[in-house]
Amino acid sequence: xxxxxxxxxxxxxxxxxxxxxxxxxxxxxxxxxxxxxxxxxxxxxxxxxxxxxxxxxxxxxxxxxxxxxxxxxxxxxxxxxxxxxxxxxxxxxxxxxxxxxxxxxxxxxxxxxxxxxxxxxxxxxxxxxxxxxxxxxxxxxxxxxxxxxxxxxxxxxxxxxxxxxxxxxxxxxxxxxxxxxxxxxxxxxxxxxxxxxxxxxxxx
Amino acid sequence: xxxxxxxxxxxxxxxxxxxxxxxxxxxxxxxxxxxxxxxxxxxxxxxxxxxxxxxxxxxxxxxxxxxxxxxxxxxxxxxxxxxxxxxxxxxxxxxxxxxxxxxxxxxxxxxxxxxxxxxxxxxxxxxxxxxxxxxxxxxxxxxxxxxxxxxxxxxxxxxxxxxxxxxxxxxxxxxxxxxxxxxxxxxxxxxxxxxxxxxxxxxx
DNA sequence: TTATAAACAGGATGATCACCCTGTTTTGGA
DNA sequence: TCCAAAACAGGGTGATCATCCTGTTTATAA
Numbered sequence: 001x002x003x004x005x006x007x008x009x010x011x012x013x014x015x016x017x018x019x020x021x022x023x024x025x026x027x028x029x030x031x032x033x034x035x036x037x038x039x040x041x042x043x044x045x046x047x048x049x050x051x052x053x054x055x056x057x058x059x060x061x062x063x064x065x066x067x068x069x070x071x072x073x074x075x076x077x078x079x080x081x082x083x084x085x086x087x088x089x090x091x092x093x094x095x096x097x098x099x100x101x102x103x104x105x106x107x108x109x110x111x112x113x114x115x116x117x118x119x120x121x122x123x124x125x126x127x128x129x130x131x132x133x134x135x136x137x138x139x140x141x142x143x144x145x146x147x148x149x150x151x152x153x154x155x156x157x158x159x160x161x162x163x164x165x166x167x168x169x170x171x172x173x174x175x176x177x178x179x180x181x182x183x184x185x186x187x188x189x190x191x192x193x194x195x196x197x198x199x200x201x202x203x204x
Numbered sequence: 205x206x207x208x209x210x211x212x213x214x215x216x217x218x219x220x221x222x223x224x225x226x227x228x229x230x231x232x233x234x235x236x237x238x239x240x241x242x243x244x245x246x247x248x249x250x251x252x253x254x255x256x257x258x259x260x261x262x263x264x265x266x267x268x269x270x271x272x273x274x275x276x277x278x279x280x281x282x283x284x285x286x287x288x289x290x291x292x293x294x295x296x297x298x299x300x301x302x303x304x305x306x307x308x309x310x311x312x313x314x315x316x317x318x319x320x321x322x323x324x325x326x327x328x329x330x331x332x333x334x335x336x337x338x339x340x341x342x343x344x345x346x347x348x349x350x351x352x353x354x355x356x357x358x359x360x361x362x363x364x365x366x367x368x369x370x371x372x373x374x375x376x377x378x379x380x381x382x383x384x385x386x387x388x389x390x391x392x393x394x395x396x397x398x399x400x401x402x403x404x405x406x407x408x
Numbered sequence: 409t410t411a412t413a414a415a416c417a418g419g420a421t422g423a424t425c426a427c428c429c430t431g432t433t434t435t436g437g438a
Numbered sequence: 439t440c441c442a443a444a445a446c447a448g449g450g451t452g453a454t455c456a457t458c459c460t461g462t463t464t465a466t467a468a
Contacts, residue, residue, distance in 0.1 A: 133386045
């Protein structure tokens with residue numbers, strides 16, 4: 001039986017996840033440089049020794065956040081809904097609308113976690129840049145693949161899948177940038193309309 | 205006549221501009237937080253006292269950089285070429301092409317200075333956010349105004365100028381984000397094609 | 409010429425930060 | 439049961455950074 005002098009319960013995986021959660025949150029609202037490891041330690045209730053044990057450097061922590069949190073957000077927000085959509089174009093419209101809905105409910109815009117970190121870290125470190133570029137590519141590929149599937153079903157024949165994918169990611173990223181800076185989610189909706197309700201729009 | 209014990213020549217405005225130049229450069233490649241005032245002092249050959257005399261805080265320096273450098277880049281890159289263009293759509297295409305040309309010549313992508321700082325500073329400080337949002341708005345207004353002028357000449361009747369302007373800024377900002385992260389300016393060209401060469405494109 | 413303020417120099421300072429080190433506790437397998 | 443490794447605690451450390459302060463030099467206006 002556990003004696004009363006058992007003071008600690010080791011939960012390495014739980015502690016790791018707690019650190020990643022809080023760090024991802026701080027990175028999203030303050031960015032990499034404005035987030036201190038002290039902030040992370042206090043917020044996640046982790047000692048300096050434990051933090052260093054799981055993540056030897058701040059860079060290692062950031063890479064884990066990007067690979068295990070940021071990438072996951074992109075997959076859950078974009079790729080999964082897209083695969084379940086009836087078409088590429090419809091899926092993209094649904095994602096734009098879903099994100100705009102969420103932003104309006106929460107009342108403020110923190111921006112796209114991938115873009116936030118990409119801007120701050122892409123030029124700072126080659127390792128950061130490589131991982132971030134990989135997520136962007138995965139994102140574009142998911143959209144292009146869906147569009148190619150549509151085309152194999154005989155639809156959207158005159159569309160270049162790569163160009164469509166890049167433009168959708170660009171439109172979304174840029175719209176989120178503006179929405180974050182203006183703190184106005186209606187800019188996202190405005191850009192979303194450009195994705196074409198009928199056949200006479202920019203992106204149609 | 206100037207005696208030989210005249211050791212210094214005061215040039216407050218020149219020194220101010222030199223500081224702004226170097227700071228804008230550092231902000232563009234490293235960002236706000238990764239740029240130390242020591243970096244600025246060494247690079248621009250300015251003493252701590254002089255720097256503090258012209259810009260009492262780092263925030264004041266950053267605000268000056270945004271208002272006197274970043275805003276100017278947007279005006280020179282976007283608004284002036286746009287006003288001289290034959291149409292809004294054509295002007296936008298020209299700017300995309302001009303930027304892509306420059307990026308290819310220089311061989312690397314540092315990104316859009318406005319977006320770079322907007323991502324890092326928008327949520328950090330209300331004053332930063334306000335100034336940055338103002339530049340985005342000015343940018344959008346310039347595009348929308350040009351489109352409205354086209355419409356008064358009977359062209360592009362079925363286009364919403366605000367929507368067009370927001371989408372163009374978003375497409376450009378997002379394309380630059382991707383190009384910067386991938387260090388591949390061809391992504392900008394790919395997105396530029398979405399602006400419509402004939403009449404069957406996303407943005408046409 | 410002289411007084412006053414602006415312009416500039418350069419070191420001091422306190423706070424912060426990422427990282428490290430030493431030691432203790434817990435865990436799981438031999 | 440025991441032992442080695444993993445997990446964790448917490449204080450220390452050198453470096454860096456933004457800001458400040460005191461003093462000196464230059465410009466300007468009376």
